[in-house]
Amino acid sequence: MRRIGTALLIDDDDAFRTTLQGAMRRRGVRARTAATAEEGLVAAQDDAPELIVLDQKMPRGEGLMAIARFRRLCPSAVIIMLTGYGDIPMAVQAVREGADTLLTKPVDADRLLREAENLRERPRTASHPVPATAYKLDELERETIKAALESCGGVIASAAKLLGIDRRTLQRKLKRYD
Secondary structure: OOOOOEEEEEOOOHHHHHHHHHHHHHOOOEEEEEOOHHHHHHHHHHOOOOEEEEEOOOHHHHHHHHHHHHHHHOOOOEEEEEEOOOOHHHHHHHHHHOOOEEEEOOOOHHHHHHHHHHHHHOOOOOOOOOOOOHHHHHHHHHHHHHHHHHHOOOOHHHHHHHHOOOHHHHHHHHHHHO
């Protein structure tokens, strides 16, 4: 498996962006950053990266809307969308727009690179860059639930409220993952 050599990190959170850039560089990846999707598109035109990491929630909602433009500009790049608010319909929309996958924050450089290298090995079809498979959606749901529980100190009622679902529904989902 060939390692990722270049990355473009697009996030409006300065601290997250620069921390992730430093972590990528320590792993031998030439990582550039941008604070907006427009800055990222300019950077990608100058030098197409192998990996594009794009935050979903940015000012003007540009994360999700910019995926198709990045896909046209860098057709062979792995595009990973990051979100702190992962939900299944948004994940499906991101894949339809051209993202290879969607990961929930917090995410570290090792996981990003491992996911990108695995995705790069998969063949893409012309109409859909990567098929939306059920196990990806289950994984996203599981990660989102875990993040909500962690942010609520393990209190199921609070996590359910944060997720916008009934407490009993969350309990059933947790039982399914055991």
